[in-house]
Amino acid sequence: MLSGCATVGGRPRTFADCTPLPKVLVDESRVIRTVAGLRPYRRPGFVVRRETLGQTALVHNYGHGGGGITLSWGSSKLAVEQGLPGHGGAVAVIGAGVMGLSTARLVQEAGFPVTIYAAALPPDTTSNIAGGQFHPFSVFDKDAASPEFMVQFIRALDYSWRRFQIMVGDDYGIRWLPTYVEAASPEAKVIPTFPPVNRVIARAEHPFPLDSVRRYDTMYVETGRYLRQMLRDVQIAGGRIEVRRFGTPTDIGALPEQLVFNCTGLGSRELFNDQDLHPARGQLAILEPQPEVRYAALGDFGYMFPRADGIILGGTFEVDEWDATPRAEDIARIIASHKRFFEGFRCSA
Ligand SMILES: Cc1cc2nc3c(=O)[nH]c(=O)nc-3n(C[C@H](O)[C@H](O)[C@H](O)COP(=O)(O)OP(=O)(O)OC[C@H]3O[C@@H](n4cnc5c(N)ncnc54)[C@H](O)[C@@H]3O)c2cc1C
Numbered sequence: 001m002l003s004g005c006a007t008v009g010g011r012p013r014t015f016a017d018c019t020p021l022p023k024v025l026v027d028e029s030r031v032i033r034t035v036a037g038l039r040p041y042r043r044p045g046f047v048v049r050r051e052t053l054g055q056t057a058l059v060h061n062y063g064h065g066g067g068g069i070t071l072s073w074g075s076s077k078l079a080v081e082q083g084l085p086g087h088g089g090a091v092a093v094i095g096a097g098v099m100g101l102s103t104a105r106l107v108q109e110a111g112f113p114v115t116i117y118a119a120a121l122p123p124d125t126t127s128n129i130a131g132g133q134f135h136p137f138s139v140f141d142k143d144a145a146s147p148e149f150m151v152q153f154i155r156a157l158d159y160s161w162r163r164f165q166i167m168v169g170d171d172y173g174i175r176w177l178p179t180y181v182e183a184a185s186p187e188a189k190v191i192p193t194f195p196p197v198n199r200v201i202a203r204a205e206h207p208f209p210l211d212s213v214r215r216y217d218t219m220y221v222e223t224g225r226y227l228r229q230m231l232r233d234v235q236i237a238g239g240r241i242e243v244r245r246f247g248t249p250t251d252i253g254a255l256p257e258q259l260v261f262n263c264t265g266l267g268s269r270e271l272f273n274d275q276d277l278h279p280a281r282g283q284l285a286i287l288e289p290q291p292e293v294r295y296a297a298l299g300d301f302g303y304m305f306p307r308a309d310g311i312i313l314g315g316t317f318e319v320d321e322w323d324a325t326p327r328a329e330d331i332a333r334i335i336a337s338h339k340r341f342f343e344g345f346r347c348s349a
Contacts, residue, residue, distance in 0.1 A: 037129030038279035045140035066138030075158030095263035125246025132221035173222030209344035
């Protein structure tokens with residue numbers, strides 16, 4: 001029997017040992033842009049905590065590493081639960097990345113007027129760079145995270161998981177995709193029970209050149225479109241937006257609002273002298289869109305997320321690298337490893 005599969009009458013023919021999927025066409029000539037961003041990574045995990053700055057109540061909501069898109073709604077929910085009870089009047093949110101925008105929306109949904117103050121707005125935030133997979137990967141180091149943090153983390157993940165589901169659709173650029181993960185990779189082991197639809201599949205169920213593959217279903221966020229829509233949502237609900245950089249906590253304490261949410265991501269390292277917060281650079285090569293590719297894949301070769309605005313190829317997590325520009329040699333490596341992976345398909349549609 002032949003291995004692999006062939007096209008018969010325009011339809012892919014499947015053989016017993018291989019289920020075809022369309023290949024991503026990986027080649028330098030298909031690269032439409034390259035980007036790099038600095039994830040706000042803390043080994044002990046993100047910070048959601050209330051403190052006071054003179055007369056002002058300040059609630060931190062930063063440091064979500066490689067999972068800030070994923071955790072945005074849930075972490076912001078924890079933050080507003082710490083800030084809003086007992087508060088009256090206007091509210092300030094500092095930061096207009098995914099965390100600031102979701103915090104602002106939750107504050108508005110609770111009936112409070114909000115002003116967002118941010119040094120940069122979408123598309124010029126780290127959140128715009130993100131691949132946009134809903135998965136809490138590289139958010140903390142389990143050896144450094146406290147039991148209290150783990151409770152926050154699970155609550156945040158649970159709320160986000162449900163909140164993103166009710167936003168699926170073209171308006172926010174969110175869709176479900178089957179996701180195939182090399183079962184031996186660390187990515188497959190973050191939380192064995194999450195996402196709920198999650199199992200090791202047989203070799204005959206996939207075309208990948210891998211020994212063991214796990215499949216789960218999760219959501220993917222086209223971050224540019226999502227953040228644009230979230231910014232509009234804040235404005236439609238009457239939110240004000242002011243471009244402003246804060247140099248010290250004292251500047252924040254001088255704001256007229258008596259309740260402030262700090263959603264400055266990596267900016268909190270300098271602003272609040274948080275030395276646990278480190279940049280973790282991620283570099284991406286983006287290929288021309290291929291609408292027929294409707295699955296994601298991750299493993300030692302890197303990761304591939306297909307989006308309407310391009311096929312995202314990634315895979316670096318470089319702690320303490322501060323230069324947010326893509327490096328030609330790293331991009332070449334990302335392209336080469338994905339090329340090998342897709343050219344190794346045992347069959348294709
Ligand atoms: C390559 C890459 C891939 C990623 N992939 C994923 C993924 O697939 N899934 C996922 O869940 N996450 C992913 N992430 C992680 C995610 O992007 C981050 O965790 C998230 O964007 C953090 O959001 P944020 O709102 O806290 O920070 P940011 O998006 O950085 O926003 C911070 C805001 O605060 C403002 N600010 C900062 N300092 C000051 C100051 N002093 N004064 C005033 N304003 C200030 C900034 O201007 C900005 O508006 C990825 C990240 C990278 C780089």
